Amino acid sequence: MYPLRRNRRLRTSEAIRSLVRETIITPNDFIVPLFVVEGSGIKEEIPSMPNYYRQSLDLLGKEVKELWAMGLKSVLLFVKVHDHLKDNAGTEAINPDGLMQRAIKTVKDACPDMLVMTDVALDPYSSYGHDGIVGNGEILNDETNVALAKMGLSHAQAGADILAPSDMMDGRIYEMRTTLEEEGFLNTGIMSYSAKYASAFYGPFRDALDSAPADIQDVPKDKKTYQMDFANRDEAVKETLMDIEEGADIVMVKPGLAYLDIVRDIRDAVDVPVAVYQVSGEYAMLKAAAAQGWLDHDAVMLEQITAIKRAGAHMMASYFAKDVVKLLG
Ligand code: PBG
Secondary structure, eight states: OTTTOOGGGGGSSHHHHHHHOOOOOOGGGEEEEEEEESSSSOEEEETTEEEEEEEEHHHHHHHHHHHHHTTOOEEEEEEEOOGGGOBTTOGGGGOTTSHHHHHHHHHHHHOTTSEEEEEEOSGGGBTTOOSSEEETTEEEHHHHHHHHHHHHHHHHHHTOSEEEEOSOOTTHHHHHHHHHHHTTOTTOEEEEEEEEBOOGGGHHHHHHHTOOOOOOTTSOSSSTTTSBOTTOSHHHHHHHHHHHHHTOSEEEEESSGGGHHHHHHHHHHOSSOEEEEEOHHHHHHHHHHHHTTSSOHHHHHHHHHHHHHHHTOSEEEETTHHHHHHHHO
């Protein structure tokens, strides 16, 4: 067909490139993860996540107002709890006056229209750093589901809009959905981490929350019996379809960049919105390379975010959310 068709014609200027651009990033694409700690006046940088912070509740209100003003309208809350509150069953997770429950109220008080999503998993509350209850050297599936459903209910009662179970137990979406229905929380949504892989990219996050699996006898050293094997692709679709049947409103793939084949498979297979979590290790890699002067931070950030959306994400949980929105201007 050459020279009748010259593809470069559509690349000759920024004007024509922007006219034919297929993927556009806007503030509407983002969910902002926030790390919350006890205390007051605390804004501490996470060492392996430069320019990302754990903040106390008194600063959280200001933070969410700033996000809202930037057009960022969804947050995903995580809490770092004191060691003395941790046990195997994650009992503190359902304390109506616990840190998460107060954080939800703080965000809603400061910014009533902000969409509040909450992490539902036992690891920040677990003395063993596991997402579920440990027994007989393994993670107990069904007992954990009961605990997660109670935890989710407690978040809903505190005012959470969407529960985000990040644990990968079998059947937890069903358990959570039926509990919410029975208790009258018909409009509380569930964003399921449906295809979550056992990934070494979560390292900096576990530093942030002090939630890594403990090195204790008879406690599994990793999360490979519940999180997925990164060698598997078809399994991600199976996991995700099951979560939708169980009542998930939004499904998620995690991590992001190394899993874009999975994102596209799932986008093609489902009829619900697809979220992608661009995780802590992805953030840390770029920050480190940029600090060395080896990569152009803003250019690579935008390229990565665009790639995730292009692969099929309707929304992205990303530590770069503020940076990207500032860059977009
Ligand atoms: C745990 C949880 C993890 C992340 C979100 N929820 C870590 C893990 O599974 O060990 C990781 C997020 C990130 O790395 O940014 N329920």
